[in-house]
Amino acid sequence: MSKIKLTMLVLGGLLIGNANLYAAPIPEVDAPEVTVSGDAVETEPPANTASTKEDETPITRSELQGVRSEIAVLSDQLTRQLTRTIANSNRALLISGTLQNRYSATTWQNTSPYNITPGFSFNSAILSLSGNLKKDYEEGKNIDYAVGLSAAGSVNPTKTVTGTNTYAMTVTAATFQPTDAYLRYSILPSLSIDQPYLYIQLGQQKRPFGVEPQATEDKQPAINLATFSGPTGLNLSARDIGLQLKGDLFPIVDLGYNLRTPTIEYALGVFNGTGPNQLENNRSKDFAARINFNAPVEYNSDFRGLTIGSSFSTGKQDLAVINNPSQFISGGSGKASKVRYGGDISYVASPIGFTAEYAVGRDEQALSAKNAYATALTTTTQSSGYTLTLFYEWGEQFQKDYRSQSRSDDWWPKTYQPFVRFDHWDPNTAVAGNETTVLTAGFNFFFAQTTKLQLNYTVSDNKLTNLKENDFILQFQYGF
Amino acid sequence: MKHWIKLLPIVSLLFMSVSVQAADKPSVIRFGLVGNAFGKPYTGGPLGYINEYGLLEKEFAKDGIKIELSYFTGAGPAVNEAIASGLDDFGNVGDLVVVVGKSGGLKVKYILATGQGNNTYIQVNPASGIKTLKDLKGKRIGVNKGTYIHLGLDRILDGVGLTEKDVKLVNLNAGDANNALATNGVDAIASSADRPVVDQGIAKLLYDTRKDVKYQSSPGGLLVSESFAKKYPEITKRVVKVFIKGQYWASQEQNREKQLILGLKTGSSYKNSKDDIADQDLKKKYNPQITAGVEKKYLEIEDFALAHSIIRRKFNLDTLFDKSYTEAALKELGLQNYWEK
Numbered sequence: 001m002s003k004i005k006l007t008m009l010v011l012g013g014l015l016i017g018n019a020n021l022y023a024a025p026i027p028e029v030d031a032p033e034v035t036v037s038g039d040a041v042e043t044e045p046p047a048n049t050a051s052t053k054e055d056e057t058p059i060t061r062s063e064l065q066g067v068r069s070e071i072a073v074l075s076d077q078l079t080r081q082l083t084r085t086i087a088n089s090n091r092a093l094l095i096s097g098t099l100q101n102r103y104s105a106t107t108w109q110n111t112s113p114y115n116i117t118p119g120f121s122f123n124s125a126i127l128s129l130s131g132n133l134k135k136d137y138e139e140g141k142n143i144d145y146a147v148g149l150s151a152a153g154s155v156n157p158t159k160t161v162t163g164t165n166t167y168a169m170t171v172t173a174a175t176f177q178p179t180d181a182y183l184r185y186s187i188l189p190s191l192s193i194d195q196p197y198l199y200i201q202l203g204q205q206k207r208p209f210g211v212e213p214q215a216t217e218d219k220q221p222a223i224n225l226a227t228f229s230g231p232t233g234l235n236l237s238a239r240d241i242g243l244q245l246k247g248d249l250f251p252i253v254d255l256g257y258n259l260r261t262p263t264i265e266y267a268l269g270v271f272n273g274t275g276p277n278q279l280e281n282n283r284s285k286d287f288a289a290r291i292n293f294n295a296p297v298e299y300n301s302d303f304r305g306l307t308i309g310s311s312f313s314t315g316k317q318d319l320a321v322i323n324n325p326s327q328f329i330s331g332g333s334g335k336a337s338k339v340r341y342g343g344d345i346s347y348v349a350s351p352i353g354f355t356a357e358y359a360v361g362r363d364e365q366a367l368s369a370k371n372a373y374a375t376a377l378t379t380t381t382q383s384s385g386y387t388l389t390l391f392y393e394w395g396e397q398f399q400k401d402y403r404s405q406s407r408s409d410d411w412w413p414k415t416y417q418p419f420v421r422f423d424h425w426d427p428n429t430a431v432a433g434n435e436t437t438v439l440t441a442g443f444n445f446f447f448a449q450t451t452k453l454q455l456n457y458t459v460s461d462n463k464l465t466n467l468k469e470n471d472f473i474l475q476f477q478y479g480f
Numbered sequence: 481m482k483h484w485i486k487l488l489p490i491v492s493l494l495f496m497s498v499s500v501q502a503a504d505k506p507s508v509i510r511f512g513l514v515g516n517a518f519g520k521p522y523t524g525g526p527l528g529y530i531n532e533y534g535l536l537e538k539e540f541a542k543d544g545i546k547i548e549l550s551y552f553t554g555a556g557p558a559v560n561e562a563i564a565s566g567l568d569d570f571g572n573v574g575d576l577v578v579v580v581g582k583s584g585g586l587k588v589k590y591i592l593a594t595g596q597g598n599n600t601y602i603q604v605n606p607a608s609g610i611k612t613l614k615d616l617k618g619k620r621i622g623v624n625k626g627t628y629i630h631l632g633l634d635r636i637l638d639g640v641g642l643t644e645k646d647v648k649l650v651n652l653n654a655g656d657a658n659n660a661l662a663t664n665g666v667d668a669i670a671s672s673a674d675r676p677v678v679d680q681g682i683a684k685l686l687y688d689t690r691k692d693v694k695y696q697s698s699p700g701g702l703l704v705s706e707s708f709a710k711k712y713p714e715i716t717k718r719v720v721k722v723f724i725k726g727q728y729w730a731s732q733e734q735n736r737e738k739q740l741i742l743g744l745k746t747g748s749s750y751k752n753s754k755d756d757i758a759d760q761d762l763k764k765k766y767n768p769q770i771t772a773g774v775e776k777k778y779l780e781i782e783d784f785a786l787a788h789s790i791i792r793r794k795f796n797l798d799t800l801f802d803k804s805y806t807e808a809a810l811k812e813l814g815l816q817n818y819w820e821k
Contacts, residue, residue, distance in 0.1 A: 137665045138620070191620070191650045255626035255790060256580035257564065258557040258651075298792075300564060300585035350565060399565050401558030406515040406551040 093131040098218040098450075098479040100124050109469040123475065124152040126179065126217055133183070140190035148179035150217070177277055179217075179239060180205055188247070193260045198247035204239050204276055208246070208267030208290035209311040210357050211344050212387070213237040221389060222440055223456045223475045226357065227425035228385025234340055234361045235275075240286070242271030250296065257299040258401055266291045273315040273338070282334020286315030292344075305349040311359075313340045319373060322365040322381060329366045331373035336364040337380075351394050358386040382429045391419035397446040415446040427464070434464040450479035506712060508546040509536070509719065512559035512568035515551035516674070516746045519655060523551070524743025524753065525595060526726030526766055527572060529735075532742055535722045545715075553653050557626040559703075560586055569708040570719060574598065574628030575698040576790070579781050582800050583791040587706040589802040592720050593699035593774050594727070597765050599756055600632030600695060601671050601688040603678050608667035613640045613687055619667040620648045622657040626790075628697040631781065633670035634788055635695045636687065643788065673756035674748050690759060698777035699767070709802070720768075721809040727766040728815060736762060767819040769810070770803045 105118030127149045134143040182203030190197055206214045212221075213229045213236035227233045248262030266289075272278070273286030292309030295301070319332025342359035361383040366376045395415025396402045403413060423438040442456040454475040461468045513523060522528065530536060536547045550568060552558035556577030562568040564586055572594055573581075581588065604610040608619060613636065623630050637643060650666055657669040662677045668686065677683040689695040702723055709716045730739050736757075743753050757765070778797055785791040810816045 135665075137663075191648065193625075193651055254580075254584050255630075256557055256577070256584040256586065257561045258554055258626065259561075298584045299561070300587075396567055399561060399567060401552055401554035401561050402550070402565070402567055404553045404558070406519045406521045406553060 089131075091131055091133055092135075093129060096128045096130075096480060098124075098126040098128075098477060100217075100475055100477045102223075102473060102475045104471060104473045107470045107472055110467065124150055124217065126150045127176075128180070136186075141186045141188075142190065143186075144184045146180045146182055146184070148181070149176045150179045151176045178204060179276070194251060194253045196247060196249050196251060196262070198245065201244045201246065202242075204241045205244060207236070207238075207240050207242075207271060207286075207288045207313065208244060208269055209236045209288055209313055209340065210290075210342055210359060211307075211309065211346055211355055212357060218477065218479060221355075221391070221419060221444070222421055222442055223454050223473050224438075224440070224458070226385070226387035226421075226423050227436055227438060228357075228359045228387065228423075233385050233425050234359055234383065236340065236359065239276040240271040240273065241276070241278075242269055242285070244269035244271075244288075252296045252298065254298040259299045259304075261294050261296065261304070263296040264291065264293055271315075273317065282316055282318070284316035284334050286313055286338070288313035302349075305347055305353065307344075307346050307348070309344045309346075311340070311342050311344075314338065317363070319364065319366055319376065319378065321369045322367060322379065324369075327369055329369065329371070329373050329376050332366070332376065335373055336378070338363055350398060351392055352390075353393070354388065354390045356386070356388045358384070360384045381427075383425075383427050384429055385423075385425040387421060387423045389419055389421040391417055393417040395446065403449060412448050413446070415444075417444040417446070418442070419444070436460065436462045436464065448478075452477050505543055505715065506545060506569070506708075508548055509540065509570065509715065510548045510562075510568045511536075511550065512562040512571040512573075513549055513551050514555045514559065514573065515553045516654065516748065519553065520745065520747050521549070521551045522745035524746055524748065525739060526723065526730040527594075528742040528745070529729050529739060530722060530726040535725060536719070539718055539722050540715075553655065555624050555627050555653060556581075560584075563588060563703065563705050566705075566707075569705055571703040572700065573703060574700045575778070575781055576628050576631040576785065577626060578701050578703065578800070579778065579785055580626050580791055581703075582795050583782075583785070583793055588703040588800075589706055589709055590701040590770065590800050591704050591709070591716065591802050591805045592702035592723055592768050593770055593806075594702050594723065594768070595766050596697060596699040597693075597757070597760050598628055598632075598697040598700070599673060599689045600629050600636065600697075601673060601675060602633070602636065602668055602686045603661060603671060603675050603683045604668040604686045605661055605664055605666070605683055607664060610668060610686060613637075614642070616640075616668060617642055617646045618648070620650055620665075622650045622652040622660050622666040622669040624653050624657070625649065625651045628700065629670050629672060630790070631785070632689060632695055632697065634790070635784070636670075636689070638784075638788075639692075639695070673752045675752060676749070679749060679752075690756070698781060699774050709805075713805075717805045717808055720805040721813060724768050724806070724809050724813060724815065727768050728813075728818070731763040731766040731819075733762060763819065768806055769819055769821065770801050770806060771821055775801065 100123040102121045102123045103119070104121065128146070129148075130144065130146040132142055132144050136142050180203075182201045182205045184199050184201045186197065186199050188196060188198040206216070208214065210229065212226050224230070225237055229237045231238070244267060246267045248265045250263035252261045252263060253259065268289045269287070271286045271288060272280040273284070274281055288311070290309060290311040292307050295303035295306040297303045315338050316334045317336050317338045318334060319329040319336040321327040321329065339362040340359065342357060344355070344357040346355040347353050348355070363381050363383070364378050365381050366378050368377070371377070393415055396413040397415030405411060419442050421438075421440040421442070423440070425436045427434055438458055438460040440456050440458045442454065445453045447453070454473075454477065456473045456475075458471045458473070460471070513527070515521075516523070523531065531549065540547060550562065552562070554561075556573040557580075559568065559571040559573050560577060560581040563571050571588070578590060602613070602616075610616060610619060616637065621633065623633050634644060637647065650660070652660055652666070652669070654671060654674070657666070657671060658677050660666045661669045661683050662680075675683070675685060678685050702720070704716055704719075729735055740750060740753050744750055775797060778800070782791070782794055782797070786794055807816075810818075
């Protein structure tokens with residue numbers, strides 16, 4: 001039975017139970033107000049003394065029966081709603097979603113006329129289902145699941161390099177594709193916040209690398225990914241299919257604020273290395289590992305939110321021709337080495353914070369397409385990228401417990417977050433003058449609990465294609 | 481590079497958009513309050529009276545100052561977080577919350593004793609086989625850590641020769657604890673007087689502190705952020721005056737029934753609430769003064785919390801208490817001799 005139904009039944013039971021158990025007099029309050037007169041405190045007499053007498057009169061059996069009848073009617077309505085209009089599932093299920101609508105425009109370009117047409121677009125729609133397959137009441141060794149479906153497609157215009165200074169728009173229809181699809185088992189007990197946690201995850205998931213690459217779509221700070229993290233860089237934010245161990249050690253718990261900070265967090269995984277929704281295409285596997293150290297401090301420390309991390313991954317890929325990654329060498333399937341490593345430091349605090357990440361890629365590539373794998377001459381191309389994001393924020397959105405309030409009205413917590421980001425990407429460090437830089441000034445306005453308006457202004461310079469342009473993007477991200 | 485210069489005005493505008501507030505009076509006074517198990521934005525006792533009749537709003541209406549009340553389901557620790565983050569100016573919390581917050585460096589002053597003698601109830605699942613307090617050994621106990629109930633539970637365990645290490649504490653807020661008890665998620669829970677799962681006959685009440693005064697809570701406190709008190713001392717005193725009015729009203733025996741009825745808005749059971757304070761002297765319960773007795777109790781809590789690893793370090797209690805607001809407010813109200821010192 002779903003959690004909603006169980007809760008409603010419990011509430012219904014409570015209503016009836018309370019009515020049956022307590023037939024005590026519950027008169028209206030006619031409280032005298034305390035007033036100040038000079039230096040003294042006086043209490044005003046009750047305005048209606050008759051009502052006080054009435055308050056002390058017990059209700060009759062018939063009145064009690066009337067209350068019971070009303071509750072029975074409510075109970076009946078509730079039961080009918082449960083069977084007719086409330087969704088059900090075999091196990092606990094949380095349904096959530098994120099949608100993104102955009103307006104983008106190029107405000108300046110060093111080519112004329114501008115190649116990008118301003119317009120509205122629907123960027124993505126993500127439907128997420130998560131829940132619990134087994135709940136271990138004894139030790140919290142639960143089995144959880146997560147499934148995500150994303151209709152991203154390329155509804156948002158994308159630019160494809162077809163030659164120097166030549167751009168084309170590639171627009172494809174949006175189709176739903178799985179994003180997350182994994183099971184998670186808690187190997188260690190998870191009931192005590194002062195003990196270390198360890199999970200194993202099987203399925204399609206984010207690989208353990210860096211900070212931004214692991215951020216899910218709804219948590220990414222800027223509208224566009226940092227170049228090293230995206231598909232035109234090392235594509236580290238892409239999901240992969242495999243097995244991952246994630247855990248932490250030496251948690252610091254500050255009971256005064258419900259804060260748990262693990263001193264060390266680690267992750268180790270083995271993946272196909274072929275990306276999301278793809279079958280394995282070679283015998284080798286990718287291995288990825290990440291470790292990060294969080295400042296082991298309590299809530300009020302200035303160092304709370306400081307994290308230093310390092311990531312590494314290695315694997316094999318199809319041997320491709322240098323400068324033409326889509327042209328593969330015959331017999332070179334799964335034979336070329338692929339190494340990624342990087343470091344990051346972040347300080348996620350309020351009101352000021354920053355994140356800085358650096359990543360390096362080393363890819364074995366063929367010097368030409370003339371020879372098959374057995375006789376191919378290869379080289380290792382090193383690429384690198386880094387990004388630095390500074391932000392300032394004020395508001396309630398990021399205070400964990402502040403969001404959980406009892407209120408009689410709907411609540412619109414607001415947070416304002418201006419930021420600047422510098423992004424640098426060098427696809428081949430051995431070649432000069434081929435870098436891409438992107439400077440972004442942005443403003444995130446979070447309102448309601450799951451909604452944000454993002455304004456990004458980017459100034460980009462691609463030296464490889466000699467294209468410079470400034471873009472304005474407005475994105476409305478909302479969820480449920 | 482020159483194109484980037486175009487960004488400068490935008491960046492400047494973004495950062496300049498941080499508003500600067502006038503210094504003479506706040507536009508709003510924000511209170512962090514402990515939410516209840518039923519998720520309703522109400523509270524009982526003196527504060528229930530203050531809120532019901534809008535005493536805070538009336539006090540500051542002439543100044544154009546708004547009042548914001550936040551009821552946190554995360555209870556006292558959430559109030560601490562809100563004050564530490566600058567999102568709330570005042571907090572009304574229990575004894576242990578004060579101690580763990582201050583021990584962790586929370587920049588607040590305890591300016592008013594809001595009410596003492598809160599009881600801790602131990603409810604058990606009949607299937608757990610728990611018959612006595614000693615049977616709690618090795619069992620899963622749900623409790624909202626960092627709250628006065630957590631302290632009450634530790635003291636109760638201590639009384640039968642057990643510590644937290646002898647049981648499995650599960651950190652749950654009040655609502656989740658009730659659900660966990662009902663669904664066998666835990667063997668027992670420590671709670672306030674609210675016990676809907678017992679009322680339904682699903683769980684049983686094992687023990688409560690109504691007869692054991694030594695395990696009842698010490699006076700909870702009205703906290704004010706140091707920065708707010710320093711910036712607005714007169715406003716702070718007026719807030720204290722309103723709270724004292726509420727406690728004066730609640731301390732009178734003739735208003736016992738009425739405050740119980742006000743408390744029904746929280747979703748609490750009338751009978752349970754009535755029984756909870758049946759043996760208590762309301763005047764003593766709602767004494768707002770920071771007496772030597774209060775200070776002594778907090779010293780004991782600090783020592784107990786340190787010995788039981790609830791806090792990691794002691795702090796100087798002199799940095800916590802500030803009696804000046806209460807003393808001034810009591811004098812202005814002519815109540816300086818109403819309560820026992």
